[in-house]
Amino acid sequence: MAESVPAADVHAHDDHGHHEQSFASKYLFSTDHKMIAMQYMFTGMAMALIGGFFAYAFRMQLAFPGMDVPFWGQVSAAEYNALVTNHGTIMIFWVAMPVLIAAFGNYLIPLMCGCDDMVFPRLNRLSYQIFLLSAVVLIASFFVEGGAFGGAWTAYPPLSAKAEYSLTPLGSTIWVIAVALEFVAFLLGGINFVTTAMNSRAEGMGMYDIPVVIWMIVIASILFMASVGPLIAGAVMLVFDQTLGTNFFDPDRGGDPILWQHLFWFFGHPEVYVVLLPALGITADIMATFSRKKIFAYKTVLYTTFATGVLSFMVWAHHQFIAGVDPRMAHVFTITTLLISIPIAELCFVYIATLYKGSITLSTPMLWALAFLGEFLIGGVTGIFLGASGADVYFHDTYFVLAHFHYTFFPIAIIGTFAGVTYWFPKMFGRMMNETLGKIHFWGTVIPFNCIFIPLFFLGMGGQHRRIYNYENFPELAGQGMQDIRIFATVSLLVMLAFQVVFFINFIMSLRSGKKAPNNPWRANTLEWQTPSPPPHGNFGSEMPKVYRGPYEYGTPGREEDFWPQNAPS
Amino acid sequence: MTDLIANYVPSLSTYSADIDGLIILIAWLVGFWYVLCNIVFFYFIFRYRAKPGVPTSYVTGEEKELKRWITIPHLLVLVCDLFIIYGAVRVWVDVKQTLPETPYATVRVISQQWAWSFVHPGADGKLDTADDIKTVDDLHIVKDKPYIYELMARDVLHDFSVPVFRLKQDAIPGRTIKGWFQATATGVYDIQCAEICGIGHGVMAGRIHISTEEQHAAWIAENTPAAALADMPQADTPNPKALAAR
Numbered sequence: 001m002a003e004s005v006p007a008a009d010v011h012a013h014d015d016h017g018h019h020e021q022s023f024a025s026k027y028l029f030s031t032d033h034k035m036i037a038m039q040y041m042f043t044g045m046a047m048a049l050i051g052g053f054f055a056y057a058f059r060m061q062l063a064f065p066g067m068d069v070p071f072w073g074q075v076s077a078a079e080y081n082a083l084v085t086n087h088g089t090i091m092i093f094w095v096a097m098p099v100l101i102a103a104f105g106n107y108l109i110p111l112m113c114g115c116d117d118m119v120f121p122r123l124n125r126l127s128y129q130i131f132l133l134s135a136v137v138l139i140a141s142f143f144v145e146g147g148a149f150g151g152a153w154t155a156y157p158p159l160s161a162k163a164e165y166s167l168t169p170l171g172s173t174i175w176v177i178a179v180a181l182e183f184v185a186f187l188l189g190g191i192n193f194v195t196t197a198m199n200s201r202a203e204g205m206g207m208y209d210i211p212v213v214i215w216m217i218v219i220a221s222i223l224f225m226a227s228v229g230p231l232i233a234g235a236v237m238l239v240f241d242q243t244l245g246t247n248f249f250d251p252d253r254g255g256d257p258i259l260w261q262h263l264f265w266f267f268g269h270p271e272v273y274v275v276l277l278p279a280l281g282i283t284a285d286i287m288a289t290f291s292r293k294k295i296f297a298y299k300t301v302l303y304t305t306f307a308t309g310v311l312s313f314m315v316w317a318h319h320q321f322i323a324g325v326d327p328r329m330a331h332v333f334t335i336t337t338l339l340i341s342i343p344i345a346e347l348c349f350v351y352i353a354t355l356y357k358g359s360i361t362l363s364t365p366m367l368w369a370l371a372f373l374g375e376f377l378i379g380g381v382t383g384i385f386l387g388a389s390g391a392d393v394y395f396h397d398t399y400f401v402l403a404h405f406h407y408t409f410f411p412i413a414i415i416g417t418f419a420g421v422t423y424w425f426p427k428m429f430g431r432m433m434n435e436t437l438g439k440i441h442f443w444g445t446v447i448p449f450n451c452i453f454i455p456l457f458f459l460g461m462g463g464q465h466r467r468i469y470n471y472e473n474f475p476e477l478a479g480q481g482m483q484d485i486r487i488f489a490t491v492s493l494l495v496m497l498a499f500q501v502v503f504f505i506n507f508i509m510s511l512r513s514g515k516k517a518p519n520n521p522w523r524a525n526t527l528e529w530q531t532p533s534p535p536p537h538g539n540f541g542s543e544m545p546k547v548y549r550g551p552y553e554y555g556t557p558g559r560e561e562d563f564w565p566q567n568a569p570s
Numbered sequence: 571m572t573d574l575i576a577n578y579v580p581s582l583s584t585y586s587a588d589i590d591g592l593i594i595l596i597a598w599l600v601g602f603w604y605v606l607c608n609i610v611f612f613y614f615i616f617r618y619r620a621k622p623g624v625p626t627s628y629v630t631g632e633e634k635e636l637k638r639w640i641t642i643p644h645l646l647v648l649v650c651d652l653f654i655i656y657g658a659v660r661v662w663v664d665v666k667q668t669l670p671e672t673p674y675a676t677v678r679v680i681s682q683q684w685a686w687s688f689v690h691p692g693a694d695g696k697l698d699t700a701d702d703i704k705t706v707d708d709l710h711i712v713k714d715k716p717y718i719y720e721l722m723a724r725d726v727l728h729d730f731s732v733p734v735f736r737l738k739q740d741a742i743p744g745r746t747i748k749g750w751f752q753a754t755a756t757g758v759y760d761i762q763c764a765e766i767c768g769i770g771h772g773v774m775a776g777r778i779h780i781s782t783e784e785q786h787a788a789w790i791a792e793n794t795p796a797a798a799l800a801d802m803p804q805a806d807t808p809n810p811k812a813l814a815a816r
């Protein structure tokens with residue numbers, strides 16, 4: 001990384017010089033997009049361990065109420081709420097977003113667009129620093145008086161707004177501040193992603209030559225930036241209610257608790273697509289590479305994604321069917337929600353069609369990509385039940401909802417991440433990962449995942465509602481049959497967590513002694529594979545790439561090779 | 571599959587079967603697409619595994635004869651959506667937008683951290699009179715009679731959920747939300763708070779007692795407040811604001 005910067009590399013940033021860099025400037029204060037990507041990725045993975053540990057602690061409590069959970073202790077009702085709340089918050093804001101958008105966005109946008117770095121490298125560095133701060137602030141909330149916030153990741157007031165209701169005077173405020181800081185970090189990041197992808201592409205790379213994963217990250221960033229504004233305003237009001245005694249959400253003094261729900265879900269629903277799209281993009285690129293096929297109807301994929309993005313702003317109140325808003329509103333949001341199923345279904349069809357007449361290799365990244373599609377399909381079809389107002393009357397706030405959204409989020413945040421990491425690992429670290437360990441880890445994750453969450457659909461159908469630390473108080477939910485299902489889900493979780501050790505072993509072993517990776521081990525077309533693994537500082541050496549064709553020219557008739565790199569002159 | 575939900579939770583209100591029916595309709599429709607997608611998906615994975623000497627194909631997806639394999643299913647999905655929307659709207663209008671014209675009685679449901687209070691009309695059948703019967707965590711109603719409920723919250727959001735009725739409605743401080751139900755069987759069932767409301771959310775359970783008219787009359791006779799028996803005209807109007815202030 002310390003090699004001299006080529007002449008073509010006209011860097012605006014002055015702080016990584018042409019000489020040997022100190023540890024701090026290389027690893028902590030770097031403005032290199034690849035290093036910032038790694039920082040986001042490792043921070044995200046560390047947070048995933050914390051979020052997973054929380055899931056372990058509260059699932060143990062559900063399976064064996066009152067037990068002394070190893071490494072945690074007794075889980076009280078207050079702790080249970082705090083664990084669930086922060087599990088959800090961490091998994092979405094500190095795992096899915098940093099890894100999928102920030103890590104892959106930072107790593108891939110300059111490399112796949114053929115430029116030397118982000119347009120605003122220092123803004124990029126600031127984005128990570130604020131993000132790291134936000135993570136520290138969130139974790140700190142567990143150590144303040146009163147404990148961490150336990151009012152659910154949706155933080156509905158009045159519970160979240162007044163200490164006398166939540167009983168976490170400091171925890172609630174720290175939670176809101178941490179989330180707000182995280183938003184600031186991603187606003188800075190988003191500006192960079194969109195600008196870089198739109199303005200700094202290699203010569204010859206037209207709009208339709210951009211790989212799907214880059215489009216998806218760009219659209220996701222736009223969705224995020226367009227939806228988060230109202231919620232930041234809401235967060236400010238919430239902090240004022242908590243600390244200054246204002247009453248934006250207090251109905252007895254002219255406020256309205258429902259206002260928060262609109263602000264939250266106006267952001268919260270697009271947010272689902274913010275994390276979904278990068279995962280869809282990663283899958284698209286992997287599926288093209290390992291089935292040696294063009295993406296089926298590339299332009300349709302783009303237009304469909306745009307349509308999904310626009311529609312995602314019009315469905316938010318399907319989270320509020322029974323929240324006490326005017327019941328006539330439910331019809332509008334049932335219609336928009338079912339309409340959004342059409343572009344999503346279309347995307348699923350197109351992805352499946354990409355396999356048609358291909359030449360499929362079931363490598364580890366490909367297995368993850370296919371599993372993403374297969375599992376996400378379950379999340380998609382179960383969402384229809386919840387979008388239909390009349391059916392949501394029963395399912396709202398049950399484990400059916402919970403299982404549904406874990407069938408979307410788990411494929412996104414966990415399966416999508418493993419797909420991306422195993423696919424780009426050779427490029428990132430210059431070494432190949434071990435395929436056998438990769439496959440053991442794959443099956444050891446995907447099978448237990450289904451064993452955890454399929455049973456939860458049935459608990460939901462049986463009327464089990466969410467965020468309850470102990471079902472013994474509800475006679476209809478306290479039977480041994482339901483308890484056995486809870487135990488089965490928890491044991492499956494333990495199995496899945498144990499298999500993650502295989503991943504870390506594989507990761508570290510491959511990092512140290514994996515086979516040296518060639519530039520283009522998967523024989524892929526996109527630009528990041530046309531430079532050394534790992535790419536040098538400045539990415540492409542002395543000559544920046546020129547682009548002659550789209551990213552998915554696999555199996556072009558009349559060519560000897562079944563791939564055709566974007567920058568190959570002919 | 572006809573008892574998808576009723577297998578787990580008995581269906582005991584006049585609209586619970588409609589909600590279950592909608593869920594079953596959706597299950598068939600999405601089940602069809604799910605199975606179809608999976609058949610094609612796994613068929614492709616096995617059929618097009620890389621084989622030495624067999625090259626891949628160049629398919630852009632813009633070819634008309636191929637693209638219709640996407641376009642037609644996608645129109646069919648739209649048709650399915652229309653059925654689901656129709657079903658959802660019908661059920662919703664009945665459950666949430668209609669109130670019985672001649673209710674048998676109105677009950678008041680007041681939620682607070684972490685208990686349910688219920689106000690039942692006494693022998694006169696009217697609320698806000700001296701013979702109202704107030705209970706904590708136990709709601710008493712008559713089978714086969716349309717009821718209106720008035721739902722309130724004193725502090726934070728709660729949710730009045732009676733799974734056997736398929737009834738669920740958030741309670742919001744500062745508002746009174748009206749809805750209805752009509753039970754079709756007698757018995758004692760769960761009332762759950764289905765909206766997180768603080769550390770006691772997990773203990774916020776109530777019971778609904780559904781009985782025959784005679785049993786209910788006996789319960790009223792037994793529980794009518796002494797003050798009302800003495801025929802004192804002084805009415806105790808439970809104003810939610812005043813209650814909240816206490």
Ligand code: HEM
Pocket residue numbers: 052055058059084085087088089091092095096151152153154402406409410413414452466467468469493
């Ligand atoms: C590691 C495997 C996971 C398990 C076993 C798990 C399990 C659970 C369970 C049982 C709950 C509900 C607890 C309750 O309501 O009482 C929950 C809540 C939640 N989970 Fe997960 N989860 C996992 C991974 C994830 C991931 C990857 C995400 C998102 C990227 C996620 C997001 C959420 C959210 C948003 C909530 C709602 C929190 C709330 O109610 O405030 N989970 N999880």
Ligand SMILES: [Cu+2]
Pocket residue numbers: 681682683684727728729763764765766767771774
């Ligand atoms: Cu409650």
Ligand SMILES: [Cu+2]
Pocket residue numbers: 728729763764765766767768770771772774
């Ligand atoms: Cu509650």
